[in-house]
Amino acid sequence: MRYIATLVWGVILGQVVGFLASALTGGTYDPKLSAIVSVIFTIILFVLPPIMKAFDPTTDEKKTN
Template sequence: MKYLVTLFWTIIYGQVIGYMGAALTSTQDNPVNALVISIIFGLILCVLPQILKPASQKKG
């Protein structure tokens, strides 16, 4: 469940950041690009803690 919440909020924040970034750079907002980038970033956030666990914690 925590992974779904993390992905949900990364999508929301990704859209907001994409919109603000487009407004600040005076370019057209592309929500599809923001969606893809935020999903990739969210997946990295979900997988990274599992990869970085010390070996002693992975067995239990």
């Protein structure tokens, strides 16, 4: 459920960022492109932490504290 909520909020915030970026650059606002980019970015954020944890050298060592 948290992935669905994160995806929804990612799309909403992506639309806001897309609108603001197009307004600041003087371009045209394309909601379809903003949605595609925000979904791709959100999926990357889902996949990135497990990949980073797999390559973390401190998870393999025993902690002696």
